[in-house]
Amino acid sequence: MSLERFTRGSALRTALLLVLGALLGALVFFAGAAGTVLRESPSRHAGGAVNRALLDLLDLSTYGVAAVAFVLVLVLDRVEPFGKVQKGLALRLLAVLAAAAFASHEVITPQMMSLRDRLPTLIDLLPAGDPGRKAWGRLHGFSSGILVVRIATAAFLFLLLARKRRRTIATAEVPAGVPPAA
Numbered sequence: 001m002s003l004e005r006f007t008r009g010s011a012l013r014t015a016l017l018l019v020l021g022a023l024l025g026a027l028v029f030f031a032g033a034a035g036t037v038l039r040e041s042p043s044r045h046a047g048g049a050v051n052r053a054l055l056d057l058l059d060l061s062t063y064g065v066a067a068v069a070f071v072l073v074l075v076l077d078r079v080e081p082f083g084k085v086q087k088g089l090a091l092r093l094l095a096v097l098a099a100a101a102f103a104s105h106e107v108i109t110p111q112m113m114s115l116r117d118r119l120p121t122l123i124d125l126l127p128a129g130d131p132g133r134k135a136w137g138r139l140h141g142f143s144s145g146i147l148v149v150r151i152a153t154a155a156f157l158f159l160l161l162a163r164k165r166r167r168t169i170a171t172a173e174v175p176a177g178v179p180p181a182a
Helices: 008-040 044-079 084-118 131-162
Strands: none
Touching (some): 008 044, 008 131, 044 084, 044 131, 084 131
């Protein structure tokens, strides 16, 4: 791309996609690496503590990315206007992304940690039918589901915002009886 084509709009779009792409990469990396952390840690309890710290960092990062992306979408819309559907969908997806991070950070993860602290022993040592272990499994399922929602939302948002509006060239209609210019 030549420097003549590098505009403020392309710089804003690049920044927006970079921020969203970094978040998407971090979410996918965490989803893939969480199991490895549990397997390679000295204990699953220690691995769970590491995963919790990483998840907290991911939640806080999602808040920041959602806020930055919100501002960038609004500024980019002023420079290179989005279509109504594209802009509306982008803002709604950013709200979903922030809400999912909030659900993970403020609702599900604290409940998981509270349950873990109340259990009489490590989760892995509880029998499969134990109510505490079942509750843990249910909360972990919610947490994993929220992570999948965040990944899907970030991916769709990235694809939505990467798409530029098609430019149309305005043409004037030639009046009847006038020969077209060569």
